[in-house]
Amino acid sequence: MAKALPVSPLALPLPNLTTVPGVRLGAVAAGVRYTGRTDLMLMSFVEGTTVAGVFTRNKCSAAPIDWSREALKHGRARALVVNSGNANVFTGQAGVTAVEATASAAAEAVGCAANEVFLASTGVIGEKIAYHRIVDALPALDAGLRDDAWADTARAIMTTDTFPKAARRDTRIGNTPVRIQGIAKGSGMIAPDMATMLAFVATDAAIPHETLQSLLRDATDSSFNCITVDSDTSTSDMVLLFATGQANNASVSGPADPALAEFVSALRSLMHELALMVVRDGEGATKMFSVRVTGAVSNESAKRVALAIGNSPLVKTAIAGQDANWGRVVMAVGKAGEPADRDRLSVAIGGTWIARDGSVVEGYDETPVVAHMKGQDIEIHADLGLGQGEATIWTCDLTHGYIDINGSYRS
Amino acid sequence: MAKALPVSPLALPLPNLTTVPGVRLGAVAAGVRYTGRTDLMLMSFVEGTTVAGVFTRNKCSAAPIDWSREALKHGRARALVVNSGNANVFTGQAGVTAVEATASAAAEAVGCAANEVFLASTGVIGEKIAYHRIVDALPALDAGLRDDAWADTARAIMTTDTFPKAARRDTRIGNTPVRIQGIAKGSGMIAPDMATMLAFVATDAAIPHETLQSLLRDATDSSFNCITVDSDTSTSDMVLLFATGQANNASVSGPADPALAEFVSALRSLMHELALMVVRDGEGATKMFSVRVTGAVSNESAKRVALAIGNSPLVKTAIAGQDANWGRVVMAVGKAGEPADRDRLSVAIGGTWIARDGSVVEGYDETPVVAHMKGQDIEIHADLGLGQGEATIWTCDLTHGYIDINGSYRS
Structure with a gap:
């Protein structure tokens, strides 16, 4: 475990630090x-x-x-x-x-x-x-x-x-x-x-x-x-x-x-x-992504849905693969165990609405979404269409790096 | 997606099938x-x-x-x-x-x-x-x-x-x-x-x-x-x-x-x-493992703890790496949100008790556990020491193969 890991591609430099009296x-x-x-x-x-x-x-x-x-x-x-x-x-x-x-x-x-x-x-x-x-x-x-x-x-x-x-x-x-x-x-x-x-x-x-x-x-x-x-x-x-x-x-x-x-x-x-x-600095991370859930029955419910999306291995691997796989977002909303109505659900990636009210947007053009997926900061938004609850969570993708770091022997 | 995947190393042949009248x-x-x-x-x-x-x-x-x-x-x-x-x-x-x-x-x-x-x-x-x-x-x-x-x-x-x-x-x-x-x-x-x-x-x-x-x-x-x-x-x-x-x-x-x-x-x-x-046939699986939880307050509680262990990416990557990382089992028990008492918890892998009642077994010899981890069928057992509830679940490891299968573009 003491082996040196490559620095995260998402790393930030230390800011200009000061003192705190006391x-x-x-x-x-x-x-x-x-x-x-x-x-x-x-x-x-x-x-x-x-x-x-x-x-x-x-x-x-x-x-x-x-x-x-x-x-x-x-x-x-x-x-x-x-x-x-x-x-x-x-x-x-x-x-x-x-x-x-x-x-x-x-x-x-x-x-x-x-x-x-x-x-x-x-x-x-x-x-x-x-x-x-x-x-x-x-x-x-x-x-x-x-x-x-x-x-x-x-x-x-x-x-x-x-x-x-x-x-x-x-x-x-x-x-x-x-x-x-x-x-x-x-x-x-x-x-x-x-x-x-x-x-x-x-x-x-x-x-x-x-x-x-x-x-x-x-x-x-x-x-x-x-x-x-x-x-x-x-x-x-x-x-x-x-x-x-x-x-x-x-x-x-x-x-x-x-x-x-x-x-x-x-x-x-x-x-x-x-x-x-x-x-x-998420283990193996190559991209960060935020999940915003709106229209939930409560803020707590919105957060649980957002975490279900953000923790889904299938969503996380899709982000790693730069795949605008909104179907996996639909799946994760549905599996969260929170109130959700398939026919009111809308999904946007990078600000582009892909699905609205239970089916894909007519004439959906994947171009801007594909471009967004190539960046380092991905935004997923799911609107449940049920109420006023909302929440946002932040997470990272799931990559070969995660397996490398966690699948090796302790030593 | 239509690309041919390598056959799972855990694959079984079809059995001798018959007819079902009607x-x-x-x-x-x-x-x-x-x-x-x-x-x-x-x-x-x-x-x-x-x-x-x-x-x-x-x-x-x-x-x-x-x-x-x-x-x-x-x-x-x-x-x-x-x-x-x-x-x-x-x-x-x-x-x-x-x-x-x-x-x-x-x-x-x-x-x-x-x-x-x-x-x-x-x-x-x-x-x-x-x-x-x-x-x-x-x-x-x-x-x-x-x-x-x-x-x-x-x-x-x-x-x-x-x-x-x-x-x-x-x-x-x-x-x-x-x-x-x-x-x-x-x-x-x-x-x-x-x-x-x-x-x-x-x-x-x-x-x-x-x-x-x-x-x-x-x-x-x-x-x-x-x-x-x-x-x-x-x-x-x-x-x-x-x-x-x-x-x-x-x-x-x-x-x-x-x-x-x-x-x-x-x-x-x-x-x-x-x-x-x-x-x-789990995507990318190289090993199967079972998680048996005993001593829970109920069978339902035991199953939730077993699933928390079996779904933990850290446990799954440890299995892939043939690492008898029982500490990750302890973590997963604790995060399950079910009644658990750190100081009554015992963990066995492959039938060998590694930890009992909240700390590692005195003189624990890793040899049989290391050998067990090299097999294809791994057995994890956690005893919570609280009651009579028990459950067993089956799952597979998390490997590079899973990332390969799920992190590529749809095509």
């Missing part, structure tokens, strides 16, 4: 599993930092997920420790011992309570993690923390990722300028071997825990919860949002406070950008 | 879409033949599905017309016109009412079907029907199938010998282009419609409803069971009649054999 960070090669690269990162946060988090719904969650979910109840954070190479999943009591020792070592290094330490791990599952290497590496890592090491941390958390992922927004709360900056990893929606989705976002805004949690949940719903690579949900997915308070903005009354309007919009936009980077 | 059949090259091969088959049934059917749950069902579902209400059959090459799906009013004309022509040829004619189509979707070619071919096809043309019909209904599929059982009802014989097609659980699953089974037993329907539903639940290739459900899936009554067995009182015990067992076994042939 956050210091760094990365080191601790040798958890990989050799010759960084695999451990530490962020420390100034006293008073609040935190919000969302976690995988997979029932076989990782030990660090359990730890961080518990720590979140206190709502405050001083440190975040993330390793790549071993996910510490399905490791029983040994996994619990590992997270306790890691949190304890980080708390000592940073000077805080263990329940102010957040943990995430990603990599192979079912193998005991060499946590002593993490514990041993933490003091020197802490001593070398800087405020400008964001790109280093983005690289340290990569597994089967082929490019590092980060995004930045400069926004305001009321009249006070604030920043938001984050890193992410992921290249399958998941592959428990190596490709869990993780995102860590920090802002210098002052926002109480409960409000922050509400903002994060909302922004996750329209970003990471709208992407899929292979329909498989990791045991370790996690998104954390830290607010250091260093911007000294006026206090906010709650998630609906009008002073938060620009911040909310910037946070959503940043998280959406990070999520799309994960899709762009 | 059934005459034949196939012809009608030129619906393919050239140089048969693509239309007709079965005619003696007067008094009863019929049972189960149909796809896809909401965008084909016009022939709608027709046959309606015809089934009368419970009697005199003819079955099946074409390959065009599925007559999402064709609006033109599709309705096509099925009416086809049924009417078949009724005239065979000498029965139109509602005693059953129809099935498989192939490309969204294109109007050249039904005149079917109508024109029916009289000569009918004139040439024989009682021993089962292999011909098995070939005529193939699309992306790489081998014809048929099975036979000799059994009894009470002391009267009866036969069951059937053909099937399918190589994806579906591909609306070309690979819908169809099965047509006939027996010379005398069984009333309601009883036959109950027996078919039961046998489908443990056969065709337990297989998956790519999680995509066709718009055209259909299983029909015809009973000609020519065996002159004593009348049966209902599905639970003790005289039916051997027949029920033979029917289940035959349908299971046909279903596994579809898996063996």
Whole structure:
């Protein structure tokens, strides 16, 4: 698995990153599993930092997920420790011992309570993690923390990722300028071997825990919860949002406070950008595609139909083959198990309506659709003709590259 | 799409087929879409033949599905017309016109009412079907029907199938010998282009419609409803069971009649054999695998977990790569959305327990599992440790061949 993968043809360069007052960070090669690269990162946060988090719904969650979910109840954070190479999943009591020792070592290094330490791990599952290497590496890592090491941390958390992922927004709360900056990893929606989705976002805004949690949940719903690579949900997915308070903005009354309007919009936009980077690094991906469903009986129903289309192996292979195979979209709508009426269904690709109200458009000219299918960003739109519900999801094609990456021996 | 695919390495030869008294059949090259091969088959049934059917749950069902579902209400059959090459799906009013004309022509040829004619189509979707070619071919096809043309019909209904599929059982009802014989097609659980699953089974037993329907539903639940290739459900899936009554067995009182015990067992076994042939011809398949889930809270829950494992692209690619990646099984159990407890979960591959009660077995020796993974029939077993529910499903691996078949242009 440590073999180098070719960089995704959909890769994006790192943006121009900045600092987030109240956050210091760094990365080191601790040798958890990989050799010759960084695999451990530490962020420390100034006293008073609040935190919000969302976690995988997979029932076989990782030990660090359990730890961080518990720590979140206190709502405050001083440190975040993330390793790549071993996910510490399905490791029983040994996994619990590992997270306790890691949190304890980080708390000592940073000077805080263990329940102010957040943990995430990603990599192979079912193998005991060499946590002593993490514990041993933490003091020197802490001593070398800087405020400008964001790109280093983005690289340290990569597994089967082929490019590092980060995004930045400069926004305001009321009249006070604030920043938001984050890193992410992921290249399958998941592959428990190596490709869990993780995102860590920090802002210098002052926002109480409960409000922050509400903002994060909302922004996750329209970003990471709208992407899929292979329909498989990791045991370790996690998104954390830290607010250091260093911007000294006026206090906010709650998630609906009008002073938060620009911040909310910037946070959503940043998280959406990070999520799309994960899709762009989808294992074996050569094309991204969005699926927009309108006219459903509800937004929830629209999303389920959109995911049925986006996760269909037949739709995904058609996109890879540049085949405007709208019949497979019809099939996927019908199999979703949601209200749908064949005779009201319409399908467009790249803005061209191919089928309307249950049959192909009279005189349908395939030319613009064929041209659209040759691009890297494909748009599928299905209108169910039943109601006002709508949703959009983003995913990637299914190619020989996916089989190559996931069908080879672990080594 | 008409290009020749290499025969599946899991292919089986046709069994020694026989006749079913009361059934005459034949196939012809009608030129619906393919050239140089048969693509239309007709079965005619003696007067008094009863019929049972189960149909796809896809909401965008084909016009022939709608027709046959309606015809089934009368419970009697005199003819079955099946074409390959065009599925007559999402064709609006033109599709309705096509099925009416086809049924009417078949009724005239065979000498029965139109509602005693059953129809099935498989192939490309969204294109109007050249039904005149079917109508024109029916009289000569009918004139040439024989009682021993089962292999011909098995070939005529193939699309992306790489081998014809048929099975036979000799059994009894009470002391009267009866036969069951059937053909099937399918190589994806579906591909609306070309690979819908169809099965047509006939027996010379005398069984009333309601009883036959109950027996078919039961046998489908443990056969065709337990297989998956790519999680995509066709718009055209259909299983029909015809009973000609020519065996002159004593009348049966209902599905639970003790005289039916051997027949029920033979029917289940035959349908299971046909279903596994579809898996063996799964697009690109190089290995079959079964997923057995035990210890679930119910049989239904066990089946949903088994399907989550069997449909996981990560599990399927691991099987293709001969990788005993039990971590992906753990992930798939956790993502199924069914009751599961990480710390009670156990996983075995090829009969060797790898993980028990939430962590890897102490001293686990991979040797027998590695050997098992090199075979063509792989067995995965997950025990949830919660209750008495259990289920088994059958599927195949996900390989480059699947991408080749489904990622190329229609032509």
